[in-house]
Amino acid sequence: MLEVRGLSKAFGGKPALKDVSFRLEKGEIYGLLGHNGAGKSTSLGIILGMVAPDRGEVEIGGVSVQKHRGRALAKVGAIFEAPAFYDYMSGWENLKILMGYSGGFDAMAAEEVIARVGLEKRIGSKVRTYSHGMRQRLALAQALLPEPELLLLDEPTDGLDPEGIKWFRDFILGLRQEKGMTVLFNSHLLAEVELMCDRVAILREGQRVFEGSVKDFRDELPVYEVELEPWDYVQTWIRQAGGEVLGRGKISLPVAMDPAVAVEGLVKAGVKVRNFAKVRRSLEDVYMEILNGKGSPN
Amino acid sequence: MVFTQQLRGELRKLFARPRTWMGYGAFVVMEAVILAVYKLESSQRHMRGLVERNGLEFSTYYSSLTITFTIMLLSMFLLGSIYFALVAGDIVAKENEDGNLRMVFARPISRLRLLAVKYTAVCLYTFSFVFFVGVSGYAMAVGAVGWEGGLFVMEPKMKVFAAYPDWWEGAGRLALSAVGIGISMITLSSIAFMFSCFKIKPAAATIITLTILFVDMILQGFPFFKPYESYFVTWRMSAWVFLMEQHISWPKIVESYALLIGLNASLFTIGWLAFQTRDFKT
Numbered sequence: 001m002l003e004v005r006g007l008s009k010a011f012g013g014k015p016a017l018k019d020v021s022f023r024l025e026k027g028e029i030y031g032l033l034g035h036n037g038a039g040k041s042t043s044l045g046i047i048l049g050m051v052a053p054d055r056g057e058v059e060i061g062g063v064s065v066q067k068h069r070g071r072a073l074a075k076v077g078a079i080f081e082a083p084a085f086y087d088y089m090s091g092w093e094n095l096k097i098l099m100g101y102s103g104g105f106d107a108m109a110a111e112e113v114i115a116r117v118g119l120e121k122r123i124g125s126k127v128r129t130y131s132h133g134m135r136q137r138l139a140l141a142q143a144l145l146p147e148p149e150l151l152l153l154d155e156p157t158d159g160l161d162p163e164g165i166k167w168f169r170d171f172i173l174g175l176r177q178e179k180g181m182t183v184l185f186n187s188h189l190l191a192e193v194e195l196m197c198d199r200v201a202i203l204r205e206g207q208r209v210f211e212g213s214v215k216d217f218r219d220e221l222p223v224y225e226v227e228l229e230p231w232d233y234v235q236t237w238i239r240q241a242g243g244e245v246l247g248r249g250k251i252s253l254p255v256a257m258d259p260a261v262a263v264e265g266l267v268k269a270g271v272k273v274r275n276f277a278k279v280r281r282s283l284e285d286v287y288m289e290i291l292n293g294k295g296s297p298n
Numbered sequence: 299m300v301f302t303q304q305l306r307g308e309l310r311k312l313f314a315r316p317r318t319w320m321g322y323g324a325f326v327v328m329e330a331v332i333l334a335v336y337k338l339e340s341s342q343r344h345m346r347g348l349v350e351r352n353g354l355e356f357s358t359y360y361s362s363l364t365i366t367f368t369i370m371l372l373s374m375f376l377l378g379s380i381y382f383a384l385v386a387g388d389i390v391a392k393e394n395e396d397g398n399l400r401m402v403f404a405r406p407i408s409r410l411r412l413l414a415v416k417y418t419a420v421c422l423y424t425f426s427f428v429f430f431v432g433v434s435g436y437a438m439a440v441g442a443v444g445w446e447g448g449l450f451v452m453e454p455k456m457k458v459f460a461a462y463p464d465w466w467e468g469a470g471r472l473a474l475s476a477v478g479i480g481i482s483m484i485t486l487s488s489i490a491f492m493f494s495c496f497k498i499k500p501a502a503a504t505i506i507t508l509t510i511l512f513v514d515m516i517l518q519g520f521p522f523f524k525p526y527e528s529y530f531v532t533w534r535m536s537a538w539v540f541l542m543e544q545h546i547s548w549p550k551i552v553e554s555y556a557l558l559i560g561l562n563a564s565l566f567t568i569g570w571l572a573f574q575t576r577d578f579k580t
Contacts, residue, residue, distance in 0.1 A: 011577070041579060050403045050578040070406040078404035084397030089314050097307035101405035101412075103300055142401070152404075 001026045001150055001182040002047070007056035009042055009206075016042045018206045019056070024150075027180040029172070031187065031197035031214075033287065038203040040186045044154050047184070048078060060150060074103075077143030081155035083135055087128035091119060091138050094127060095145065102146045110145060117141045117171075133164045140171070151175070154186045165189075169196055190283045202290050210290050214283075223252045224259065227274035234271055241265070250279075301415065304407075308419035312385070321381050322430065328377055329435045332369050333442050349450055354461055361447025362439035363468040367475070367542075369435035371453075374428070374479055379511060380504075382427070382483055386420045386490035387503030390573070395500060399578060409574050417491055417566055424487045425480040432476045456539040471542055478538025481555055485535055486511060488562040495569035497576060534558055 002024040009017040017039045024030045034040050045051035047058050049069040058065040063072040085094045092110070099105040114123050117137040122130065130138065136156060143151060153172070157165045169192060175181045187193055193200055194214055202210040226249055228234040235245045241262065242254040253262055263276050312318055335341055346356045390413070393399045402412065449468030451460045462468035489510060493503035511532060517523055518530040527533045537554030540547060 045577070045579055048404055050400065052575075052577060070408055073404070073406040076404070076406075080397075080400060080404075082397070084401060086311055086314070086398060088316065089311070093310065093314070097311065098401060098405065100300075100304045100307040101402055101407040103406070104303065143404075146405075 001028070001061060002184065003059045004043065004047065005057050005059070007043065007046055007058070008054050009039075009046065009051065010054060015206050017046075017053070020203065020206070020208050021056075022201050022208065022211060024182050024184060026149075026182055027176060028199065029176060029183040029185060029197045031185045031193040031200035032203065033188065033190070033193060033200055034203035035188070039206040040203055041154060042206075043203070044078075044152060044184075044186055047152060048076075049073065075146065075149040076152065077146060077148035077150075078152040079136070079139045079143050079154065079156045081158045082132075083139035085127040085135065085138065087126065089127065090125060091123040091127055091130070091141075094138065095123075095142055098142045099145050106145075109147075110141075113141045113144050116144075132159050133161070136160060136164070136168065140168075144175075149182060151181055151183045152186070153183060155188070156185075157187070157189060157192055165192065172196060190287055194283050202287065204290070222255065222259075223250060223279040225249060225275065225277050225279050226251055228266065228276075229272045229274075233269070234266065237266060237269060237271070301411075304411075304415045305418055305422075308415050309422065312389075312419060312423055318385075321385075321427075324381075325373060325377060325427075325431055326434055326438075328373050329369050329431070329438050332372055332435075333365065333438055336365050336368070337442060348452065352459075352461070354450065358448050358463050359450035359461065360443065361449070361468075362436055362443055362445055363447060363449040363462075363465065363472055364451075365439035365443065366432060366436040366472060367449060367451060369439070370428075370432055370472075370476065370479060373431055373435070374483065378428070378431070378483060379486055380508065382424055382487045383490040383504045383507040383511075385423060386487035387494050387507060388500045389416050389420055389491060390494040390569075391496075391498060391500035391503050392494075394578070403578055410570060413495065413566070413570050413573055417488075420487045420491055421484050424483045428476055428480040428483060432472070436472075451539075451542040453539045453542070456536055458539045458542055460542050460544050474541045475538055478541045478551075478555075482535040482538050482558065485531065485558045485562055488565040492565040492569035492572075495573040497572075531558075531561070 004020065004022050007017050007020045008015070020039065020043060022030070022032075032040050032043065042051060046053050046056075047060075047065060049065045049072070053066070058072075060072040060076060065072040085091075086097065089097070091114075095110055095114075096105045099110070111120075114120050117140050119134065119137045119141060122134060127135065127138065139156075151172070157168050160168060172183060172185075173196065176183065183196075185193065185197055197214055199211065199213050201208050223246065226234075231248070234251075238245055238251050238253075241257065243257070243262075244252045246252055253259060259276065259278065263273055266273055342360065345360060349356045349359050390399075393402070446465065447468075448461065448463040448465065449471060450462075451458060451471075453459075460471075462471060486507065490503055490507040493506050494500065496503070498506075514530050515532040518527050518533055523530070534554045534557055537551055537558075540551050540554075
């Protein structure tokens, strides 16, 4: 559905993206994670044709955004953090104007979408009187009106209250289930990513440093609490096996290494194994470790 | 069809802004001020002298048509230039500053089409505003001095002098001049529009436009530049006054307007090129 190939972009000589690639299959919810300035928004800008890449290309449904932007974006909806509407106009007028840029406004379809996002009572009010949550609902309505097959979400739940976040999440998951919509979810709210996304990619300083399923993400750099003796020998053994000593009694092993094989190897080497237990870590811990450079780039 | 819908949306945005209506209000106030000045004894004495020195009858030319002509001349120069530069300078730059453009760019519309829609809206707005000033100025003048009388025109800078004792002829010339002013003012709007496409603040687009035009006008007034006055944009923009001449010199007018239209096209193209090559962050 969406294919991003070898994107590179620099602003004023400072690289913002370095050879970033990823691919979204139809019906997939894909999370793009990273700190501020990691390149998430630049990626989204290139996908929407708002930013010209120095190298690389984006295809939506097999159509190049860089070559045929209009055709490529025909079935795309996007929601930005703090969406900027024409505040001095009503929600309805905003939808009418924005849909004019998508080729036409269908009042019946608009009414249906407005009811769906729960904005029917306030759609005639000026947008300046809307709360942040209502603005996000209007943003959702404008994104859904062109009946998109691909939805691009840039930090959509930022600033929403927990109830609003849950409503938004359920809504997006419902869309995927009902219409098989593909979603690119750009966020730094890890709990949301975990609950919504099938796969994630992590960007660090413009480079993709991780891509995989949320389960892979958790399993990246598995950490074990251990009681092994002699400790000096164990440290050497772990390092030689490609793992890492994180502190006294705490190690990580390469993803590919079965811990049972590691234990067997240690025992064969004469190490006394009193405890070897996998530590259940939060997604945030793994995310921070990857961003801090301990994860294996893939 | 789609273009018309987009244009309607653009015009709706323009006219939904309270600032737009404040502009209309400001012009009406200005017209009322000009009218009040016209009603002063000293102004009437001055005009009587001017008309009678040319062997004409004051009572024929102290009329709603003559007052409307003065209103259009003064209000376009004093307030129109600022107002059109403000509106055209805002049309792209303000939307970028407010973040509205990123919502638009999430749509499958090309940048050229978007600018074409916005530029057409600016042109229509400029043109309709000139007619509003003309019609409202005339309505107020009729209220003040009645509808009868001819049209007296005297514009020393462009060396135009004309008198139309017949109402119909005078009204026709006034309507024709409104068309001319409208086209001339589009050049001002085009300059502001071009700057609006650049990566600058909306206020900067307005200020740069006004600076260019005022510098152009001041330089044009220097005796040294007198032989070259036709090279100045503001001189070309004043070509509408020639539509008031007793015998209209069409080649002179067509030459000026062809140059202005060419300039407008160039300004649009430069603005589009700048806009096309810009990156817009989400």
